[in-house]
Amino acid sequence: MEAKTLTDLQTLVSLCKRRGFIFQSSEIYGGLNSCWDYGPLGADFKFNVKMSWWKAMTRRLDIVGLDAAILMHPMVWKASGHVDGFTDPLCDCKSCKTRFRQDTAPTKDGKTVCPNCASLDVTEPRNFNLMFKTYMGPVEEGASIVYLRPETAQGIFVNFENVQTSMRKKIPFGIAQIGKSFRNEITPGNFTFRTREFEQMEMQYFVKPGSDMEWFEKWKETRLQHYDRLGFKKSSLRFKEHGPKELAHYARAAFDVQYEFPFGWQELEGIHNRGDFDLTQHSKFSGKKLEYFDEPTKEKFVPYVIETAVGCDRLCLALLCNAYTEEKVTKATEKTEGGNGAPKDAEAAADIRIVLKLKPEIAPVQLAFLPLSKKPDLQELAHKLRDDFAQNWRVDYDESASIGKRYRRQDEIGTPLCATIDFDSLVDKKVTVRHRDSMTQDRIDISQLEAYLAEKMKTF
Numbered sequence: 001m002e003a004k005t006l007t008d009l010q011t012l013v014s015l016c017k018r019r020g021f022i023f024q025s026s027e028i029y030g031g032l033n034s035c036w037d038y039g040p041l042g043a044d045f046k047f048n049v050k051m052s053w054w055k056a057m058t059r060r061l062d063i064v065g066l067d068a069a070i071l072m073h074p075m076v077w078k079a080s081g082h083v084d085g086f087t088d089p090l091c092d093c094k095s096c097k098t099r100f101r102q103d104t105a106p107t108k109d110g111k112t113v114c115p116n117c118a119s120l121d122v123t124e125p126r127n128f129n130l131m132f133k134t135y136m137g138p139v140e141e142g143a144s145i146v147y148l149r150p151e152t153a154q155g156i157f158v159n160f161e162n163v164q165t166s167m168r169k170k171i172p173f174g175i176a177q178i179g180k181s182f183r184n185e186i187t188p189g190n191f192t193f194r195t196r197e198f199e200q201m202e203m204q205y206f207v208k209p210g211s212d213m214e215w216f217e218k219w220k221e222t223r224l225q226h227y228d229r230l231g232f233k234k235s236s237l238r239f240k241e242h243g244p245k246e247l248a249h250y251a252r253a254a255f256d257v258q259y260e261f262p263f264g265w266q267e268l269e270g271i272h273n274r275g276d277f278d279l280t281q282h283s284k285f286s287g288k289k290l291e292y293f294d295e296p297t298k299e300k301f302v303p304y305v306i307e308t309a310v311g312c313d314r315l316c317l318a319l320l321c322n323a324y325t326e327e328k329v330t331k332a333t334e335k336t337e338g339g340n341g342a343p344k345d346a347e348a349a350a351d352i353r354i355v356l357k358l359k360p361e362i363a364p365v366q367l368a369f370l371p372l373s374k375k376p377d378l379q380e381l382a383h384k385l386r387d388d389f390a391q392n393w394r395v396d397y398d399e400s401a402s403i404g405k406r407y408r409r410q411d412e413i414g415t416p417l418c419a420t421i422d423f424d425s426l427v428d429k430k431v432t433v434r435h436r437d438s439m440t441q442d443r444i445d446i447s448q449l450e451a452y453l454a455e456k457m458k459t460f
Ligand code: ATP
Pocket: 151, 183, 185, 192, 193, 194, 195, 196, 197, 198, 200, 267, 268, 269, 270, 309, 310, 311, 312, 313, 314, 315
């Protein structure tokens, strides 16, 4: 079977729209640039991706969760450095009027070149703050300005003491959070890769100074294991170390996990050793000591922080790119010989099939029940099975079009298994289960189906 992976993003954008994963925000009004809505399948998929991260983090004894507010005291962003430093240098092209980031624009003889028209007639760079501003309360004046958070991390730092004392946590321990962040990006794009509203999954791990580099290495390894579990091909991920120029002034070490998107290698997650910068800054600005007292050694210290930060939307995009496969199917590769009454020749219709090879843990639908025809007896049994299995699995029901077309539809949304109910099912109480990746079929006793699913899902 010949297989092709994703080479251009537009193919995925179309699939996402066609199959209800992702829509342009406010599409009927012409769309809102760089904002996207997750459709029914996308919402389920994204929720599963978040759950997988949340479990990987908070099921550990040394990590607890948090859900902080998006709006925070404006001083938080002074202390964190975002008011003064969270900026991109912006230039305007005097010829074509394009506005662009200077730091990513091409240069010629040391001069900035317009990325749109190649003119050298561009303005000096001005610093543009990426935080969205809004007003709290009924008066729109300077004193009531608040920001939409540009990262979730600060909610964790300002709650360090609340969490540590209420949960009686001993160092080392971590705080994990999933939530929306907002950045007024100058050059958003590549579908959901860089957007102005996005969701982050961040974990701050508080350690004793001196043990930080050891934990930094451990977290790099742990995060790679998570990506392995989600089904990423090893060759499509790599680490990229921040050189001295890229390294934030407070960071002691930083690595990006990069994924090879169809538009090139790009950051997926940042793993940073932030030292004691954040807690020290918040102590300074709030006047509240943010220290840890180590009972056994009677030592007091400001913990160092190892951070893992990944964008959920960016991870979902990477997972979809990774899962997308086009296969040339020939009759010889199709296993259409099922058990009793199973649909022979069911998959012969199309010779290219699109498959999302998602792991069952994150696939929006795990199992689809397909009655072979619209005969009431078959519908009734299929509905009953769907209802029963909906207790433990994400299930679908589909009775329209030929069985072959229905398999293809489920392939395209990544459903690992389909169970076909045919006339023999009414008599022998068996269904034909068809496997997404191998297209093989098994005839399974309904009473054994639950156990079969649990085992079979592990094989994806
Ligand atoms: P970039 O260099 O791509 O702008 P960053 O280094 O500023 O990203 P961080 O502040 O470290 O990113 O944020 C952590 C993660 O949040 C990133 O690795 C990315 O997955 C995600 N992220 C950041 N900005 C965006 C955005 N505008 N849209 C979607 N995801 C984002």
